[in-house]
Amino acid sequence: MTARSKIEARKLDFFYGSKHVLKGLDLACPEKSVTAIIGPSGCGKSTFIRTLNRMNDVVAGTRLAGRILLDGADIHDPEMDPVELRRRVGMVFQKPNPFPKSIFDNVAYGLRINGERRRGRLEEVVEKSLREAALWDEVKDRLRENAFALSGGQQQRLCIARALAVRPEVILFDEPCSAIDPIATARVEDLIQRLKTEYTVVIVTHNMQQAARVSDYTAFLMLGELVEFGDTKTIFTAPVRKMTEEYITGRFG
Amino acid sequence: MIRRKSVAQFLGFWALRLSVWLVLGVLALLLYDIIRRGAGVINWEFLTKPPRRGMTEGGIFPAIFGTLLVTMVTAVLAIPVGMFAAIYLNEYARQNRFTRLIRLSIRNLSGVPSIVYGLFGVILFVNLLKFGTSILSAGLTLGLMTLPWTVTASEESLKTIPAAYREGALALGATKWQAIRTNVLPYALPGMLTGTILGLARAAGETAPIMFTGAAFSLPFLPKSLSDQFMALPYHLYIMATQHHDIAKVRPLAYGTALVLVGMIFGLNLTAVVLRYRLRRRRR
Ligand SMILES: Nc1ncnc2c1ncn2[C@@H]1O[C@H](COP(=O)(O)OP(=O)(O)O)[C@@H](O)[C@H]1O
Ligand SMILES: [Mg+2]
Numbered sequence: 198m199t200a201r202s203k204i205e206a207r208k209l210d211f212f213y214g215s216k217h218v219l220k221g222l223d224l225a226c227p228e229k230s231v232t233a234i235i236g237p238s239g240c241g242k243s244t245f246i247r248t249l250n251r252m253n254d255v256v257a258g259t260r261l262a263g264r265i266l267l268d269g270a271d272i273h274d275p276e277m278d279p280v281e282l283r284r285r286v287g288m289v290f291q292k293p294n295p296f297p298k299s300i301f302d303n304v305a306y307g308l309r310i311n312g313e314r315r316r317g318r319l320e321e322v323v324e325k326s327l328r329e330a331a332l333w334d335e336v337k338d339r340l341r342e343n344a345f346a347l348s349g350g351q352q353q354r355l356c357i358a359r360a361l362a363v364r365p366e367v368i369l370f371d372e373p374c375s376a377i378d379p380i381a382t383a384r385v386e387d388l389i390q391r392l393k394t395e396y397t398v399v400i401v402t403h404n405m406q407q408a409a410r411v412s413d414y415t416a417f418l419m420l421g422e423l424v425e426f427g428d429t430k431t432i433f434t435a436p437v438r439k440m441t442e443e444y445i446t447g448r449f450g
Numbered sequence: 451m452i453r454r455k456s457v458a459q460f461l462g463f464w465a466l467r468l469s470v471w472l473v474l475g476v477l478a479l480l481l482y483d484i485i486r487r488g489a490g491v492i493n494w495e496f497l498t499k500p501p502r503r504g505m506t507e508g509g510i511f512p513a514i515f516g517t518l519l520v521t522m523v524t525a526v527l528a529i530p531v532g533m534f535a536a537i538y539l540n541e542y543a544r545q546n547r548f549t550r551l552i553r554l555s556i557r558n559l560s561g562v563p564s565i566v567y568g569l570f571g572v573i574l575f576v577n578l579l580k581f582g583t584s585i586l587s588a589g590l591t592l593g594l595m596t597l598p599w600t601v602t603a604s605e606e607s608l609k610t611i612p613a614a615y616r617e618g619a620l621a622l623g624a625t626k627w628q629a630i631r632t633n634v635l636p637y638a639l640p641g642m643l644t645g646t647i648l649g650l651a652r653a654a655g656e657t658a659p660i661m662f663t664g665a666a667f668s669l670p671f672l673p674k675s676l677s678d679q680f681m682a683l684p685y686h687l688y689i690m691a692t693q694h695h696d697i698a699k700v701r702p703l704a705y706g707t708a709l710v711l712v713g714m715i716f717g718l719n720l721t722a723v724v725l726r727y728r729l730r731r732r733r734r
Contacts, residue, residue, distance in 0.1 A: 284623030
């Protein structure tokens with residue numbers, strides 16, 4: 198692989214209590230590209246991407262060993278502030294989770310908590326982020342409305358806009374389309390493809406076609422172990438491991 | 451078979467309906483009786499003047515005033531402390547056996563009889579802290595009694611806020627406190643306030659906790675500071691109903707007092723409902 202790695206796990210182990218969920222994971226996500234994480238349900242995909250922005254820190258009774266590097270710097274270094282890390286490594290969740298605020302306030306949320314008060318600047322960033330998330334035209338006349346009034350697919354794009362507004366470097370998606378309809382899914386996939394010109398994207402999906410459509414690289418996880426990693430075309434056409442082939446052809450999982 | 455099932459449904463339905471009627475009926479009867487016998491004595495003088503001639507004439511203003519004042523002291527203790535304790539318990543404390551034990555104790559405290567709080571208040575506030583029999587002692591005693599209710603109601607309210615609001619905020623680079631302040635508290639507040647005000651309303655009607663800690667039989671003057679004794683509606687009512695030397699003569703005034711007390715508590719509860727409704731709507 199020639200591309201520079203933006204965020205990578207080295208010998209990563211993760212435990213919920215005594216349950217060993219990630220086992221010696223080595224995985225480097227190349228910069229400004231889309232990396233898909235696939236694998237059967239319960240194999241640790243969500244756990245893995247939640248370690249990348251230290252979201253698991255807030256879950257009691259967890260333990261992590263190994264290292265995660267963002268631009269070569271260990272994210273568990275005492276100098277690395279988890280709050281600042283999460284601003285740099287954004288996340289979009291499986292279920293759209295708009296806040297019960299107006300559309301505008303949702304997108305402006307991240308800026309406001311970082312101290313931005315200037316109205317003009319907020320408006321500018323909200324518009325830019327909504328445009329990037331391909332939602333601007335649908336909501337530009339109703340920015341004051343509550344975000345709950347949007348459809349599921351719109352809510353998910355709003356959550357993407359909200360994540361973009363704080364200018365992260367990496368965006369993590371955890372099965373972003375599993376709770377929305379096929380048409381909305383197509384739009385989100387389209388969007389993810391365009392994001393990679395500016396951002397490094399990591400997306401978890403249990404939908405093989407989706408991984409094939411949107412990603413440049415694919416990692417296949419089984420029972421907390423990395424089975425195979427490579428560029429998406431190779432993984433889907435000429436996988437090295439037998440297990441990978443069986444999984445992507447739908448023989449199990 | 452079908453007949454048996456529909457008979458069972460019929461009986462079950464009527465059992466439920468009768469229970470509701472029973473509860474409402476007793477309540478209606480009680481209110482009707484109080485209003486019928488009390489409404490006649492309520493007039494401007496009754497609400498604004500002190501009792502005269504050994505309570506057989508005049509009004510109940512000092513008791514209204516005292517109850518308002520002592521309820522404010524209760525609120526000052528119970529609202530912030532109850533809310534902060536709930537926030538700590540629900541958002542910050544590690545969830546282990548110790549916190550479960552604390553939570554269980556708080557639940558149990560809300561079931562402790564109010565006379566026990568009264569006696570505890572005498573020991574702690576009146577004697578140990580030397581606040582004397584005063585509005586302060588009585589208000590703090592009522593505050594202690596109310597705290598388990600406010601903590602529990604506030605925590606229940608916090609629990610209804612989805613974890614996704616907290617995680618969503620954290621994922622955008624919010625600190626934990628920012629996430630709680632901007633994305634949890636605003637939505638939990640209506641429920642927290644409602645529970646708290648209901649607790650206050652309950653405290654405002656209590657006699658036992660204030661009887662030994664500050665409420666007076668009768669006072670020639672209104673209290674001038676928090677370290678003065680005071681008259682209170684529930685205690686005044688208790689005296690007129692059971693302790694007076696001429697119970698028959700003060701009976702109408704006692705009914706009037708009961709009506710005012712019920713009215714005040716109803717007003718507090720109504721405030722809670724309206725407040726919750728308003729805050730909910732503003733957030734939508
Ligand atoms: N908070 C948790 N506490 C304990 N076990 C968990 C927790 N979250 C996930 N797990 C377990 O960890 C394993 C991996 O879960 P997850 O990362 O959610 O898998 P995936 O996203 O691939 O479906 C599963 O066996 C799951 O039951
Ligand atoms: Mg998952």
